[in-house]
């Protein structure tokens with residue numbers, strides 16, 4: 001795995017155009033025109049695990065543009081409880097093998113895939129085939145090839161695809177994007193970020209087939225995301241990476257426990273990234289000639305703190321990053337706008353993830369990145 005990571009299907013210019021065109025009118029699904037224009041869209045959550053229950057469930061009680069209208073679960077009993085709580089019919093409780101039947105359910109406009117990473121592709125494709133717009137959780141999939149298949153399926157079905165990148169809706173991170181837009185400090189050229197926690201219990205996150213990898217897939221992707229916020233969504237030209245020796249090899253059999261990487265950008269900027277399932281970090285810092293920005297805790301659901309060289313960032317914390325993120329997608333669907341966190345962005349991040357793994361596998365070789 002020491003060859004350059006090359007995109008066969010989307011040129012860098014096409015991709016950057018798609019990202020920067022966020023907000024432009026793309027298409028308007030016919031069923032959402034006219035009298036229905038202001039209706040709350042129906043969302044069905046696929047996979048009622050920790051994130052769906054702990055974060056998306058309360059978020060769906062705060063959304064203004066959409067409401068929970070169904071679930072897909074392996075436990076019909078659990079699904080019935082959600083139906084009761086949110087007031088949708090039992091007929092809107094589906095199993096993973098009956099997702100195709102959602103095609104006949106006009107109450108469901110959007111499907112939110114919250115299953116283990118390695119299952120995102122099959123669930124997104126099933127939702128698209130049922131004619132539903134889709135949000136998939138991060139990381140978008142296990143591989144760039146899977147991302148391509150997901151994007152193609154949504155394109156064929158004429159539905160939108162978005163990734164659950166909630167931090168794009170958080171005000172502390174918005175300050176970083178504002179600094180990039182205004183160039184108040186000039187371009188950020190020296191960046192450093194890490195996200196790590198100590199994984200205590202054995203679960204799918206430590207199994208390559210379901211997780212795609214170790215902490216890079218789960219946590220490191222946030223650092224990659226944040227770095228590209230700091231570059232104005234300009235991807236790196238090259239990545240080199242090193243896996244660190246495992247302290248608990250019995251736990252992390254076929255995935256990394258800790259990995260660090262260096263990203264190089266065309267303008268000379270660099271970022272040092274770090275992620276681990278056996279450490280504690282939750283930070284990002286970006287320096288420019290005219291000032292700096294830093295955030296930490298950086299990637300949490302709440303309690304974020306950010307500062308710049310001018311002082312603390314005064315932002316009102318959100319009640320729920322997720323509510324804003326889901327509402328924004330509902331608006332994109334309803335009004336025919338492009339999501340600011342589209343499938344192409346999730347795919348871009350997987351190109352970087354594959355470059356990190358390719359470099360680490362080749363002993364730290366510099367891998368050129370072509371998104």
Ligand code: NAD
Nearest residue numbers: 047048049050051052074114115116117137138139164204
């Ligand atoms: P989880 O293990 O708590 O839940 C996973 C759900 O998928 C469970 O309901 C489980 O029953 C279901 N599932 C279906 N088929 C399965 C299979 N073959 N093996 C295992 N589970 C299966 O995981 P989670 O923490 O809810 O994570 C789900 C997704 O959400 C992941 O992609 C994760 O990266 C993402 N996530 C995102 C955030 C965020 O902040 N955006 C936070 C946590 C998790």
